Amino acid sequence: MKDFLRIDGLTVEYRSGNRRVHAVNELDLQVGEGEVLGFVGETGAGKTTTALSILRILPDPPAKVLGGKVIFKDRDIFQLSEREMRAIRGEEIAMIFQDPMTSLDPVKTVGDQICEMILLHQHCSRKEAWQKAGDMLETVGIDRERASEYPHQFSGGMKQRVVIAIALSCKPALLIADEPTTALDVTIQAQILELMKELKKEYQSSMILITHDLGIVAEICDNVAIMYAGGVVEYGNVYDIYKDPRHPYTQALFDSIPDVHRIQDRLKVITGLPPDPTDIPSGCPFHPRCPHCTERCKTEKPEAVYLNETHWAKCFHAREGRNDNG
Amino acid sequence: MGEPLLEVRHLKKYFPTKKGLLYAVDDVSFSIEEGKTLGLVGESGCGKSTTGRVILRLHEATGGEVLYRGKNILELSSREMREMRKKMQIVFQDPYSSLNPRLSVKGLIEESLLQQSRGMSSAEREKKVLEIMDMVGLERRLAHSYPHELDGGRRQRIGIARALILEPEFVVLDEPVSALDVCVQAQILNLLMDLQKELKLTYLFISHNLSVVKHISDQIAVMYLGKLVEMADHETIFNAPQHPYTKALLSAIPIPDPTAQTDRIILEGDVTSPINPPPGCRFRSRCRWAMPECAQCAPELMQVGNSTVACHLCRGEQK
Numbered sequence: 009m010k011d012f013l014r015i016d017g018l019t020v021e022y023r024s025g026n027r028r029v030h031a032v033n034e035l036d037l038q039v040g041e042g043e044v045l046g047f048v049g050e051t052g053a054g055k056t057t058t059a060l061s062i063l064r065i066l067p068d069p070p071a072k073v074l075g076g077k078v079i080f081k082d083r084d085i086f087q088l089s090e091r092e093m094r095a096i097r098g099e100e101i102a103m104i105f106q107d108p109m110t111s112l113d114p115v116k117t118v119g120d121q122i123c124e125m126i127l128l129h130q131h132c133s134r135k136e137a138w139q140k141a142g143d144m145l146e147t148v149g150i151d152r153e154r155a156s157e158y159p160h161q162f163s164g165g166m167k168q169r170v171v172i173a174i175a176l177s178c179k180p181a182l183l184i185a186d187e188p189t190t191a192l193d194v195t196i197q198a199q200i201l202e203l204m205k206e207l208k209k210e211y212q213s214s215m216i217l218i219t220h221d222l223g224i225v226a227e228i229c230d231n232v233a234i235m236y237a238g239g240v241v242e243y244g245n246v247y248d249i250y251k252d253p254r255h256p257y258t259q260a261l262f263d264s265i266p267d268v269h270r271i272q273d274r275l276k277v278i279t280g281l282p283p284d285p286t287d288i289p290s291g292c293p294f295h296p297r298c299p300h301c302t303e304r305c306k307t308e309k310p311e312a313v314y315l316n317e318t319h320w321a322k323c324f325h326a327r328e329g330r331n332d333n334g
Numbered sequence: 335m336g337e338p339l340l341e342v343r344h345l346k347k348y349f350p351t352k353k354g355l356l357y358a359v360d361d362v363s364f365s366i367e368e369g370k371t372l373g374l375v376g377e378s379g380c381g382k383s384t385t386g387r388v389i390l391r392l393h394e395a396t397g398g399e400v401l402y403r404g405k406n407i408l409e410l411s412s413r414e415m416r417e418m419r420k421k422m423q424i425v426f427q428d429p430y431s432s433l434n435p436r437l438s439v440k441g442l443i444e445e446s447l448l449q450q451s452r453g454m455s456s457a458e459r460e461k462k463v464l465e466i467m468d469m470v471g472l473e474r475r476l477a478h479s480y481p482h483e484l485d486g487g488r489r490q491r492i493g494i495a496r497a498l499i500l501e502p503e504f505v506v507l508d509e510p511v512s513a514l515d516v517c518v519q520a521q522i523l524n525l526l527m528d529l530q531k532e533l534k535l536t537y538l539f540i541s542h543n544l545s546v547v548k549h550i551s552d553q554i555a556v557m558y559l560g561k562l563v564e565m566a567d568h569e570t571i572f573n574a575p576q577h578p579y580t581k582a583l584l585s586a587i588p589i590p591d592p593t594a595q596t597d598r599i600i601l602e603g604d605v606t607s608p609i610n611p612p613p614g615c616r617f618r619s620r621c622r623w624a625m626p627e628c629a630q631c632a633p634e635l636m637q638v639g640n641s642t643v644a645c646h647l648c649r650g651e652q653k
Contacts, residue, residue: 198586223588
């Protein structure tokens, strides 16, 4: 079960001229069957690059996979032929992109766009495909009559539903959702989240949800991976991570969100800026900003410290209690 | 209770479109006390940014009054308004597109000085620019950098410096942190709150993010399709929301706690079009408690407990 999707030591960089941007650095990750994994981090942490590597749709050049493996259902993704890969994309692994406004084709009806996916992967007639497209629209809460309308006739939330319908039309085993609600208003976001929760129950597919909103993660994810400077710094189930975050970066991330249910005078902030991906600090990548930094952190790269069977943090001080004064 | 610095009365802004009039801001009234912050919240297209811009006369109002220290600024001549603008400034949402890419940081911050304080020597200007850079936390060494070399947080600091260099009393903050990462967002929010204390600024803080608004505001006004639906101090809004829309908006915020039980009110459909809206309450098509009465006449704002609400449901509870 654990080996549904496994990423081992994935390293990706972007090259432009002489500059090398280290987007993903030796990333290890597992997603179990039927599990929803939240992928959290700031802009530039390498979340999207990791997702694109799984589907092998990184723009190459400038991106280059330097090492590591992605094992999906006992197959090494990087060893597959392009033809085999095409069969996986969309059918077994589907992706929902951040911006529904740009990921739909403006000159095709939404019904045709869903049909396209079905016809590509399933042996059926156009008529059957159209029928299925209508069913998919109903699943995501859109009247099937609207299948012959164009994207511009839909609102932002509706477009995102269409994108979800396309992604789910072949019942993928793994769904990667890259910030699916960031471009939407809160009330529409609530609708989409509710829909995703229902679909999670109905389809029981695994999901990787990329987001920077810790609220959304709390709501639908089983496990959380916190990304920093191209690597996972802490991993665990939502209860462990939210109740007892152990990596100083995770702690800082929680402190910096304004909480609607608490009165706060001042938000705690992390000093400094996210690391320059062309020049990642030595040792622990978080050390220049970390309040608990010691000499060892500057030179030695911390390994995962297991706090229980599933919860780990890449920090030398992970076992120490939380120090709020730091 | 302090004197209101800014009072907006029955402000209206309609845009003519091919399909008819677009009611972007429709009869909005509120006031902000000196040194306080009013948070204006709503979904995209509800008219919150337009309200901010009409107050500064970046759009001309269709009707209503904007009283600044008791004087209606909508009647000022463009020359008088120019003087007025020293006191009223705006910080825009997107630090990526609101800065001229061909000006250096110093040039960008200096620009408003050149416009407004003619006769200032270049040494004086430079001194002022460096002072304001210290104040907003921009390192002096960045004075000759260009916006593309800087990250979002620093760019937004430039936006704030540009607004503050003329020593305004009133600042419209139009989604100042929406384009920023959470950690940077926290830094900018802290900066804005420190500056307010230090310079006794009055803010109109426009945002779609309720948790951010709650953090920074004294009073909160909720807008829906060009109308104010509820206004109260920040505790009342969050602890005892009255209007069904406010309730839905609050319950829509995902809570960063996996054990939290959410009793979410899911609104059906989308925001309806602000072009030629039907009579009656504008929220009724998405409201689960809509009554026949709601379709007939639009509810007026009334006092319920500590809030001002526009909803027929609340009439029974009116004091």
